Amino acid sequence: MAVTRRSLLSASGALASAALVPSAARASASANGARMRRIAVEEAWSIPEHFKALAAVSEGDWNNLDVENVRLLGHGTGPIPINLLDTERRLAEMDSLGIDMQLLSLTSPGVQIFEIETAVALAALANDRLADVVTANPSRFGGLASFAPQDPRRAAKEMERAIHKLKLNGFIVNSHTGNEYLDEAKFWPILEAAEALGRPIYLHPRCPSDGMAAPFRDYRMRAAIWGFQAETGTHAMRLILSGVFDRFPKLQIVLGHMGENIPFHLWRSDNWYKKRASAYPSKLPPSEVMKRNFHITTSGVEHGPALRYTIEVLGAERILWAIDYPYEEMAPAVTFMNSVDIPEAQRSAIYHRNTERLFHVASATGHGGLL
């Protein structure tokens, strides 16, 4: 089915992009970008039980910024967003845009604002449901498993189950848990499990933790406009400086949104690391950790200069394509990746090759895919 729809739609898709892009990019978009396998890796999804739990938490007067966000978005009180729940609808849009695969994950803040037993049970339930979605359409969906960092030992067991039994592709965590960060020793079983299983943790944004929330309470600063990167970039920099990657040297972390501002700050962070290396636990400067232990994705940043800058600093092999659906639309993400002016080898690495390698996604031929 996908092959047929793709064949029918690829010509018009190439034409649609061509109108928006410079001539240098147009040739490559029609010649190559339109035929490349497209795998998006930060794609939100949910289940009704998750929204019920969010609604319950939002009923109190807890002023955590994520809870305030849940209240504002009406999650629980309003209708459940259909585009988080309905995979048929999602598939139809993927077909219309030639998107081969999405790696789905439970929408932020996942299970991390719940009481421990609720969180543990809900993570397992979400992973079971996600495995059902993937099993029903293994050539179109993969999944990033949730876990409850509130209980690191049980989280590690769930991570093992998610890979070995459920055959999911990796993990997702929404930044801090109870205002604590993954560099703290109590969370090391989680990092250890990810490294041992050889699967990355997607460090997804949530709003700034209570201990840094104050300046983000005005002007809706808390979310994508600025707060998400402040929280998630700070979390990542804590991981980098803490030295956890000396302990878990093969651990892979994925950052969305073109790296949550870290790539742009990397020269300065390195500069100060080198001035006083003994002050920081990490044995490696930040740029070496980034190039060894991190990948970044294009989610929500369809900006050629930022992508080219990031390729120059981190290398195209460290970059993955993502949409951030349904918070961002699918079509502009495809148009961007088809048309952005970069070499074709880099385009294919970002569109699918890096993701196949990092998240153990079978190559297209093995799946009856589109190439």
Add this chain to the structure above:
Amino acid sequence: MAVTRRSLLSASGALASAALVPSAARASASANGARMRRIAVEEAWSIPEHFKALAAVSEGDWNNLDVENVRLLGHGTGPIPINLLDTERRLAEMDSLGIDMQLLSLTSPGVQIFEIETAVALAALANDRLADVVTANPSRFGGLASFAPQDPRRAAKEMERAIHKLKLNGFIVNSHTGNEYLDEAKFWPILEAAEALGRPIYLHPRCPSDGMAAPFRDYRMRAAIWGFQAETGTHAMRLILSGVFDRFPKLQIVLGHMGENIPFHLWRSDNWYKKRASAYPSKLPPSEVMKRNFHITTSGVEHGPALRYTIEVLGAERILWAIDYPYEEMAPAVTFMNSVDIPEAQRSAIYHRNTERLFHVASATGHGGLL
């Protein structure tokens, strides 16, 4: 004197840079960069009275991150850093590197951690002393005036005195004051004064405010390695979203350190602004505010890809050269600006032309300068 030293040293300076730079840049460095006027705009300086006041504050158990930083650096207990005080020594190094001018400013956190009367008096004293330094060497030094945001009305009067009587060039403020940001209405007299006087405010870093300090207390995260941009970028984004530039449309703010990460996030901030413009007080999207009301400087970021990215996003007319002396060294900042691979018209704009225009620095011919 400067002309003579410059003539003697310019040849060796060009050779020194040439060894470090690609051949494409080398020609321009020896042909043009070496002869361009060089004005650095974020150059720290202090007076003994300032350090005495810092020492007094650091004696308590106040856990504000800047106070902890003052304690750690031994300001007050240790010797006062000679390179903040001694302008003769500074001039000699400027001569040896062909740096024509520095705009000096009281080192961070300025007067902003003091009781109100101390802060007001110390700002005036520092401005008087700074005016003396400038008057003694008007072709080599300019000055950015301090003020005490703790008392916005008196701050506005001091700003007027600093420009009209002391003939200083602009203003500096070290991010938050008592955990409050300049978008709050109580501070509007300061913004109004800067706009009316036609002089920019340099929004210099300090450590994260108490309300966002918690994640920055570990791994020395608070300062240049990550915390400075988190604090200062967040302050700038508050200003942008709050709509203060609708009220003060000619106000100019300067951000150091290649824009405190805002340029790299600008596409995403715009994207979310446009999705829900009515949620943000500002009538303009962030990128339009940045291109109308902000300049950024190269201080502490000697990274060609970051400079070229920023030129692409903001335009070279919005970028100024800065060193961040003595926290950064002068020589690498000169080598970088001489050799970075950008068009010569952009190099001269960044090296001196934009600064002459923005900070009302007399052109070199009027000053008996080096060109």
